[in-house]
Amino acid sequence: MQQSAPLSESPGGDVGAPEPADLTADLIGFDMPSQMPDEPVTAGAPSGDGPGLEVLGLPNQPDEDLRRLVAWLPVFEHMANQPGSSKAARNFVRQLKGMA
Structure with missing residues (x-):
């Protein structure tokens, strides 16, 4: 078998871990001037100045999708009642039950 698939010359495992990325390189401090001075802080929020949630491109009726899942x-209840079920799954079932 080894002749049909020769072994690697390197025993493997000799590759070092990659250097961690600097996640703070693009952060802007609170004491720094705004990078978007003409855009209100509330842009993308459901209330306040600037564009609302429509800029996110989400479906117009997210509640309609949930109603169909009822x-x-x-x-979903069976799934949420299984051992090891996530808290998110149980909360999802609670949300659906609230709509039923």
């Missing part, structure tokens, strides 16, 4: 509530 039909699958028994399946």
Whole structure:
């Protein structure tokens, strides 16, 4: 078998870990001037000056999608009741039950 798939010359495992990236390189401090002086702080928020949530390109009716999922509530309940189910899964089921 070794003749059909020869072994590597290097035993492997001799590659070092990559250097961690500097995640603070692009951060702007609170004491620095704004990079977008003409854009209000509330841009992208549901209230206040500037564009609202429509700039995010989300579906117009996210609640409609959740209403359609109510039909699958028994399946989601079963999933949420399994050992090791995530807190997010249980919260999702609670949200659906609140809509039912």
